[in-house]
Amino acid sequence: MLPEKLQQYMPDFSMRFDLRFFVIGSALPLLLLVLAFTTGLLNTQKVIESRINNLDKVVIEPRIPLAEQEEIATASYDEQETHNTAESHEEAKNDVTKSLYYRSGNYVLPRVTAEGDTVFKEFSLSNVYPAADEMRRVDGKIAIIFIDAGAYPALLRQAQKELPNVFSYAFTPYIKDISAHIDPNYENWLMFLTQPEDFPYSDRGPLALSNEQTQESWQAALEQSIGRTKNIVGLAGYPAAKFLTTDTSREFTSAFLAKAGLGYIHGDIAPDQVSKFSSDIPMGQADLVIDSVADQNDIALKLRALERIALDSGSAIAYAHLYPETIETLKKWIVDIGSRNIQLTTASQLVK
Numbered sequence: 001m002l003p004e005k006l007q008q009y010m011p012d013f014s015m016r017f018d019l020r021f022f023v024i025g026s027a028l029p030l031l032l033l034v035l036a037f038t039t040g041l042l043n044t045q046k047v048i049e050s051r052i053n054n055l056d057k058v059v060i061e062p063r064i065p066l067a068e069q070e071e072i073a074t075a076s077y078d079e080q081e082t083h084n085t086a087e088s089h090e091e092a093k094n095d096v097t098k099s100l101y102y103r104s105g106n107y108v109l110p111r112v113t114a115e116g117d118t119v120f121k122e123f124s125l126s127n128v129y130p131a132a133d134e135m136r137r138v139d140g141k142i143a144i145i146f147i148d149a150g151a152y153p154a155l156l157r158q159a160q161k162e163l164p165n166v167f168s169y170a171f172t173p174y175i176k177d178i179s180a181h182i183d184p185n186y187e188n189w190l191m192f193l194t195q196p197e198d199f200p201y202s203d204r205g206p207l208a209l210s211n212e213q214t215q216e217s218w219q220a221a222l223e224q225s226i227g228r229t230k231n232i233v234g235l236a237g238y239p240a241a242k243f244l245t246t247d248t249s250r251e252f253t254s255a256f257l258a259k260a261g262l263g264y265i266h267g268d269i270a271p272d273q274v275s276k277f278s279s280d281i282p283m284g285q286a287d288l289v290i291d292s293v294a295d296q297n298d299i300a301l302k303l304r305a306l307e308r309i310a311l312d313s314g315s316a317i318a319y320a321h322l323y324p325e326t327i328e329t330l331k332k333w334i335v336d337i338g339s340r341n342i343q344l345t346t347a348s349q350l351v352k
Contacts, residue, residue, distance in 0.1 A: 100261070107227025110260045118261025120282055123233045124348035125187040129166040130338040139341040140310030143168060143317045143350045144290070144330070145236055145265065147191060150175040155322040160186065162331060168347040170236035170265075173207055173225040184231050187346040189265065192235035193225060194243035209243050215252055222256055233348055234263030234282070239289065239319070241267055250276055257281045263351050265317065284351035289319045291326045299329040307342055315350045 099113045100122060110119040149156055149169040159167065160183065170189035175181055182188050195210035196202045207221045226232060235257070243249050244266075254277040257264050263282040277283060287309050290302040302318075310316040320326050337344065 112261040120263045127166040129164045129344040138343045141315045143347040150181045166344045179229045189236045192237040194241045197240045197242045236265040237267045239267035254278045282351040294323045294325045296329045
């Protein structure tokens, strides 16, 4: 204990410590906030770098789980054959049908026969609705293709039960047991999986073709897509596809389709580029998607727009999804379509 006289000259440490604690206590939350913000930035940067380094692995919105996509992407034709029906065995007796296919490794691929027969000619259906004898005259023809068919089996069955078989169906290759879903009483297409414009935010899975791949990769992916089933008349391309924007990709696709004898519905190829495809390929263009918004009123407006295109140009092709709203709207729409001098037909009848 210091003498009282000396204590008066000593600094007041208690006050200083109190002040220091006050300053530190006030600054601590701010320091913690800065530290958390910095840590968050670093973590965000790591996530971004990780995504950039793994762009080829990103699958943002697959309709079918990635694991199942990978399984389907490597499935052979023989694995699908176990699910074929009696109709398939009857088909095997048809020499013309048998000659339309050849085996390539694990897959059975379509081809043009020596006589010039193709799967497009063999499996195209010339269905019309209403029937020709019910029409006063036809001013426009419309074809509607349900895309990504098979991803929702219950809705596929509903559409086939409640709508006439004039509607066409384009199946996603990622369906397990795809042969079991394809009904020869309908016109069947297969989706042409390609890299979308907004890749990698949207991705169509391991069988999608991209401009960064080699032609060998394109060939392998297409063989895996089409080599697991029959009764396919052609490929249906998505709108806003980035893939067919180069001469190399267009030349490859044209050669593949011509050799396979397949038709092709394209989403948005520029008119001056269409002429670069082989004249042997039956081609058509999808004019619009009627249910970008799954709302019955919006779909009805799109159908009116589709009618105007058909009446102005003679024909129109539209894509649709197997949404409950779409099925219900189409059921109402077809009731009096003949009164407007419009006839529904299958997609193959509107390609050239």
